[in-house]
Amino acid sequence: MRHRKKGRQLGRQTKHRWALFRSLVTSLLEHERIETTEAKAKEIRGFTDRMITLGKDGSLPARRRALSFLRSKDVVSKLFSDVAGRFKDRPGGYTRMVKTRRRIGDAAELVAIELVARAEAAPTKKSAATPAKTEKSE
Numbered sequence: 001m002r003h004r005k006k007g008r009q010l011g012r013q014t015k016h017r018w019a020l021f022r023s024l025v026t027s028l029l030e031h032e033r034i035e036t037t038e039a040k041a042k043e044i045r046g047f048t049d050r051m052i053t054l055g056k057d058g059s060l061p062a063r064r065r066a067l068s069f070l071r072s073k074d075v076v077s078k079l080f081s082d083v084a085g086r087f088k089d090r091p092g093g094y095t096r097m098v099k100t101r102r103r104i105g106d107a108a109e110l111v112a113i114e115l116v117a118r119a120e121a122a123p124t125k126k127s128a129a130t131p132a133k134t135e136k137s138e
Helices: 014-031 038-057 060-070 073-086 125-129
Strands: 033-037 095-102 109-115
Touching: 014 033, 014 038, 014 060, 014 073, 014 109, 033 038, 038 060, 038 073, 038 095, 038 109, 060 073
Parallel strands: none
Antiparallel strands: 033 109, 095 109
């Protein structure tokens, strides 16, 4: 019986599962959108929310706790400087899951998990080319 044992096992040993979660959360915070299975995405939501809450705290102990989980100094600095600022007025719910497709090999349900407040995208080529248009002079 699995009474009071929360979380999905995902067919992995404990250390492998924790490494997977750390890797997925690091990738999500780095790229701000990743595609993975629905079960994995549901599991990493809580970890991602916890890391963003640490980023909003901004203290040195919070930075050290985030670094102990994420294991990437670049991602931690991005979390504390950029990502946490976008969510300063939001009390929770920092991620969104969008169902995308079924994987061909095993028909697993894939979802795209992304941060709700994503960074502004770079301007498209069309909008960048429009102001450069010059008029003919006679």
